[in-house]
Structure formats: structure tokens, C-alpha cells
Amino acid sequence: MRDQLKVFACSGNPDLAKEICRFLSVKLGDSSVMKFTNDNTKVKIEENVREADVFVIQSSVPPVNDGIMELLIMIDALKYASAKRITAVLPYYPYVRSDKKDEPRISITARLVADLLKTAGTDRVLTMNLHSPQIAGFFEIPVDHLAATPILCRHFEKKDLNCHVLVAPDAGSAKRAGRYANRLHLPLAILDKRRSGDDETPAIENIIGDVEDRNVIIFDDEIATGGSICETVDALKRHGAKDIYVSAVHPVLCGSAMERISDLPIKELVVTNTIPVHDKAAQEPRITVLSVAPLFAKAISHIHSGESVSNLFS
Ligand code: R5P
Numbered sequence: 001m002r003d004q005l006k007v008f009a010c011s012g013n014p015d016l017a018k019e020i021c022r023f024l025s026v027k028l029g030d031s032s033v034m035k036f037t038n039d040n041t042k043v044k045i046e047e048n049v050r051e052a053d054v055f056v057i058q059s060s061v062p063p064v065n066d067g068i069m070e071l072l073i074m075i076d077a078l079k080y081a082s083a084k085r086i087t088a089v090l091p092y093y094p095y096v097r098s099d100k101k102d103e104p105r106i107s108i109t110a111r112l113v114a115d116l117l118k119t120a121g122t123d124r125v126l127t128m129n130l131h132s133p134q135i136a137g138f139f140e141i142p143v144d145h146l147a148a149t150p151i152l153c154r155h156f157e158k159k160d161l162n163c164h165v166l167v168a169p170d171a172g173s174a175k176r177a178g179r180y181a182n183r184l185h186l187p188l189a190i191l192d193k194r195r196s197g198d199d200e201t202p203a204i205e206n207i208i209g210d211v212e213d214r215n216v217i218i219f220d221d222e223i224a225t226g227g228s229i230c231e232t233v234d235a236l237k238r239h240g241a242k243d244i245y246v247s248a249v250h251p252v253l254c255g256s257a258m259e260r261i262s263d264l265p266i267k268e269l270v271v272t273n274t275i276p277v278h279d280k281a282a283q284e285p286r287i288t289v290l291s292v293a294p295l296f297a298k299a300i301s302h303i304h305s306g307e308s309v310s311n312l313f314s
Pocket of ligand 1: 172173221
């Protein structure tokens with residue numbers, strides 16, 4: 001049927017894709033992915049998508065490079081199957097931290113991924129909490145950049161936020177954390193975090209703002225190795241912070257992150273399901289997982305019907 005809404009999923013986050021489909025009341029599109037003996041990937045779209053408005057969901061999880069190829073091949077297959085419009089839905093964008101040339105002779109890989117998506121046949125992109133909002137400018141096609149802030153704020157609004165301070169873990173996140181602080185009516189403190197090269201344990205040089213005898217909520221875009229969060233919590237404790245809550249949009253939680261977190265003197269770690277985290281949340285009872293599926297479903301529905309997406313930020 002012309003302009004019919006169809007949703008397909010790659011293998012990165014099948015549970016989130018199913019949940020988004022449930023909110024949209026659409027059946028997840030039928031596709032198959034297989035690997036030949038020579039390690040080449042084959043994707044087949046198992047239903048008619050001619051003239052359809054197609055959304056392909058893929059979150060960046062290990063093996064990251066295989067995930068990118070799977071997404072590109074699926075988009076290519078949809079294009080050659082005559083889909084009318086293809087939107088790449090990327091709850092966690094691949095190579096999101098490789099967004100600048102901060103050393104000589106390195107790649108800006110997030111930009112390369114943008115080029116590859118367009119070349120494959122992507123017409124638009126829907127994503128969430130990019131490491132820097134400028135990544136949207138890497139694309140020559142429209143990008144809708146969702147924020148998980150309302151979801152995280154709703155969680156903390158249920159708590160008694162007396163004597164709390166919102167903490168931005170580095171200067172780069174201060175603007176984003178400021179919006180979070182405004183919404184929760186909290187003062188803001190900013191950490192002066194310095195990382196040399198690819199160092200997993202950055203140094204906290206200073207804290208701008210008052211955290212002594214206050215409860216704090218740290219807001220970060222992602223926790224990967226856990227190095228930043230350990231240093232942040234340590235610095236806050238040294239400066240007299242009381243109860244510490246951590247909120248992060250993307251639970252990358254790679255390497256020894258889980259062991260590091262289990263040793264942290266925090267009350268709660270609140271994350272979303274942009275990346276599958278159920279096995280890790282089962283290991284660590286202080287992890288709360290909030291679903292982004294309703295927000296993605298609404299955004300997909302608005303894009304499909306041509307409504308504004310910006311009103312979803314409030
Ligand atoms: C850094 O710019 C980000 O906002 C996060 O703080 C960082 O990605 C966390 O990485 P890790 O957990 O490996 O320190």
C-alpha cells in the first residue's frame with residue numbers, strides 16, 4: 001500500500017524494536033540476515049515494501065562494525081526493493097564519540113558513518129542524545145535528534161529533590177545538563193574533567209559550584225568503560241557530596257565497567273534501553289532502566305504523518 005508505515009529491525013536491539021512496534025501497533029517487518037562461510041552478510045527483505053515509508057532500527061552494540069554493515073546492507077536492500085522513504089532509527093549512533101579531529105591524522109568516523117548511511121539510501125535519520133549536537137550537521141539529509149531528558153527528569157521528579165545539585169561531568173556537557181537542571185529546578189555544578197589521549201581514567205581538576213553536604217544527580221550522555229563516572233564520584237565525595245545518583249542515556253558498559261560500578265558509593269544508576277542492558281541490570285540491583293520506546297514510537301508516528309517532532313522534547 002502506498003506510504004504504508006513499516007518498521008524493520010537489525011540485530012542491535014531487537015527488544016527495543018519490538019517494544020516500539022507495540023506502541024505503534026504495527027507488526028515488525030519480516031527480514032532475514034545470514035552470514036556466508038566467507039563472512040559476507042546477506043540481508044533479505046521478506047515482504048513487499050514497494051512505496052512504503054520504512055523505518056530501520058539499529059543500535060550500535062558490539063560487534064560495532066558488523067552492526068554498521070548489517071544496517072547499510074538492509075537499507076540498500078530496502079532501496080532496491082522500492083521503498084519510498086527510508087529512515088535510519090539509531091537510538092545509539094555508531095562511533096558517536098569520534099566526532100572531532102582532536103589529534104593529528106585521525107578519522108572523524110561519526111562523519112564517515114553519516115556519509116555511508118546516505119550512500120546506502122537513507123533519506124532521513126532519527127537518533128537520540130548524540131555526543132555533540134553538531135553531528136547532525138555531518139548529514140546532508142534531515143536528522144531528528146531526540147533527547148532522553150524528559151524521560152530521566154520524570155524519574156527524578158518523583159523523588160524529594162530537596163538539597164540536590166545537578167552535576168555536569170565535564171564542560172562539554174554543561175549546556176545539556178543546564179537544561180536538565182532548569183527542568184528539575186536545581187542548581188548546577190560543573191566538573192573540570194581532563195582526558196589525555198585515549199586515557200580511560202580522566203582527571204577531575206576542579207569543581208565549579210557547591211556540592212558540599214548536598215545530594216547530587218550526575219547527568220552524562222553515556223557510560224562506556226566507567227572511568228569517567230568513577231573519577232566523578234570520587235571527586236564529588238572528596239568535596240563532601242552526600243547521596244549520589246547517576247543518570248546516563250546510553251549504557252554502553254563495556255570492558256570492566258560493571259566491576260567498577262559495583263564498587264561505587266552511589267544510590268542509583270538510571271539509564272535507558274537505547275542499548276540492551278537487561279543482563280547487566282540483573283547483576284546490579286542499583287541500575288534502573290527506563291524505556292525510550294514510547295518516545296521513539298511517537299517520533300516515528302509524527303515523522304510518518306508529517307507532524308512536528310520538536311514538541312516531543314517537552
Ligand atoms: C565523554 O565525553 C562522555 O560524555 C562520557 O563521559 C564518556 O563517554 C564516558 O566514557 P567512559 O565511561 O569510558 O569514561
